[in-house]
Amino acid sequence: MSFELTIEPLGQCIEVEDEQTILDAALRAGVWLPHACCHGLCATCKITVLEGEVEHGEASSFALMDFERDEGKALACCARLQSDVVIEAEIDAEPDAEIIPVRDFDGSVQHIEALTPSIKGVVIELDEPMHFQAGQYINLEIAGEACSRAFSIANAPADGRRIELNIRRVPGGVGTGWVHERLALGDRVRLSGPYGCFFVRKSLPEPVIFMAGGSGLSSPRAMIFDLLAKHDTRLMTLVYGQRTRAELYYHEEFLALAAAHPNFRYVPTLSDEAVESDWNGLRAYVHEAAQAHFGGDFRGHKAYLCGPPPMIDACITTLMRGRLFENDIYTEKFFSAADAQQVRSPLFKRI
């Protein structure tokens, strides 16, 4: 049994399991709510329940007083849903976020190609168009396994019928193994989406830096194509890294894009390319390549990061050393059970 939670002012709708607190559900869905003690004493996570019923759990009578309970206040870290609920939290509305309800979609596999030895490009033609923001992801049902896997959409929304996924094979992974071994042209698939709040803040005028590594290229690629298709004239730079030239998929495509669009800069980099190869580009990690390209000064930009956690971590440090801070850095955040265990400081909210 689960209930639906709508979080205002975002308008975002998420599923909440029995016994799951509002805070836990929100964080896992990538919605940051203010919080500190996480056990009902400090009141940092106080929210207003606009509709529906919650159970207050172990909320302290000092942190959440009786009159507040009467007024519909609750502590997100202790409150559990008794029905579908709408809350209002102290978070800033994103003017560029579209509120798109998540739905199920059916489609068929139209094209499959090996982009690298370990990444497959899969194109799905949906029966009905799905509206999404460039950078969002979908959950693909894994046939016969009663589970689904999240993949970022690698193409711009356009008419919404075409969904491109770039899927790296995870060694021993059930979902990606199925995609790599079993999925075939013409197969019927089901997916749900769109999910996530990783999208370009188009209303903010600053030039944009995309930093991508591994299979994290999908969202930035969708964002870049979307911006260019809409004739956005801001300067945008893609710093894109893989280990070797063989893994640098879409390299030619980005070279062509940079040649065609003067406001798009392309900075490819390889971290583990054989010394004797004919690669004459940068040999460095993504954060090092960005550091060199921008001369260590990132002020006045907006940065969008997508890639494996160590890359994200190194990039954030490099950006902050170069005077670009949390409010100008965007990254897709997936909370795993391991993250919840980790002792984290509350210094940063989103990164």
Next chain:
Amino acid sequence: MDMQATKKKLNLKEKYRAMTRDLDWNPSYQKLEDIYPYASYEGVKIHDWEKWEDPFRLTMDAYWKYQAEKERKLYAIIDAYAQNNGHLNVTDARYLNAIKILLTGVTPLEYMAHRGFAHAGRQFPGAGPRVACLMQSLDEIRHAQTQIHSLSNYNKFYNGFHEFTHMFERVWFLSVSRSFFDDAVSAGPFEFIVSIGFSFEYVLTNLLFVPFVSGAAYNGDMGTMTFGFSAQSDEARHMTLGLEAIKFILEQDPANVPIVQRWIDKWTWRGYRVLTLVAMMMDYMLPKRIMSWKEAWEVYFEENGGALFKDLARYGIRPPKWLDQIAQDKDHISHQAWCTFYNYALAANFHTWIPSEEEMDWLARKYPNSFDKYYRPRLEYWREQAAQGNRFYNKTLPMLCQTCQIPMLFTEPGDPTKICYREADYKGEKYHFCSDGCKEIFENEPEKYIQAWLPVHQVYQGNCFPEGTDPTAEGFDPLAAVLRYYHLESGRDNLDFEGSEDQRNFAAWRGQATTNA
């Protein structure tokens, strides 16, 4: 028909902005630097106060409502506690000495914090931090008041609680916490918010708050425990203010990073030194222990602080200096402090004692590397001497550290058998320190610390006798005169717990409450 356009409801952020920053204005008759004269001399550069993100959004009308309700609850519990003679439910009368330290050593700090935040709330040129600091200033004076009221019940029955404000300004060991806060409130607004808002409220507060509040809960002290809960619901605001302040300062200009680093080094060390009192309280004074000081340090500083400093590294901030020494010291400082107070029990407003055999075993378990080897033999020797009628009281005065004002009781890093001494020369005078940390803090600001009011120096200079005392009179007893100056009644407020009036009264009253004798 015309459609009536409904005005969009302001969200919380907009409402808060309208109620706070919107009330600010750009002065035209006076120059900004004349209105905010302390904003620049510390060297911190702020380019855009608008970048300050309000860490919490609580307006005055909501504030009164919340706090009024909280206080109704708190005072109902304090009243019930008083009416039911709740003081007789504490684990044993030795516990009272832990809350004497709370009332005389910590409560006045809440008041000092009130003053400091009021000052910062006047001096920051940005309206956002001004409002946030004023809110915290109100919290702090409420905390001081409610703490005093929670503890005043004990003053009706037990010794040493009286005249805590008078003692705070005079008694030798209270100058440790007093000078800590004097140092903070006499700094500029930026250093103040880094020292108290960040280093103390965020990095170290759990080490102060948890031991006293959990200590109260573990030892049957409902009044103090309830005060703790009522205050804790404000602490989250204070922590978020400290975090926002440090982020804001670090992001505004790279030149601020080394300044903030020096403050973090200084205030972590200063705060850690003050916590020596808490360490001793946790390990020796709570009849029912919560956890050892060492465990508390590991959980609240090493683990939580470690995560914080990992994040701060992104700004180019490294962990505070002298952590390696602190890591070695955690096996020792509580024992060294208790041994010192055991010695100087003549001149303190609380009692000391030799821990019971069972308590010594607990200490040995918690401190396998140090207690049996260095401290148990000392305590057993004193116990033996006391049994023979030679309870030892040290009647000389100890040398104090010029910076932290703690007697020279700490040992050399790596050698717990050797007292650590450091010294520095400044303008022809010699100054003494307990550690490399305190020495370096002095050397960064010597003009500030040479003004320190060191209780031992003041006694020797004859400044700590009641007015009209004639030190040249026949049979003059300087210690008795100093105790009179402190308003301590010798034989009642001081000396060993064993044989004290508190011990006798508590036993008699508890006997009346629980038996028919």
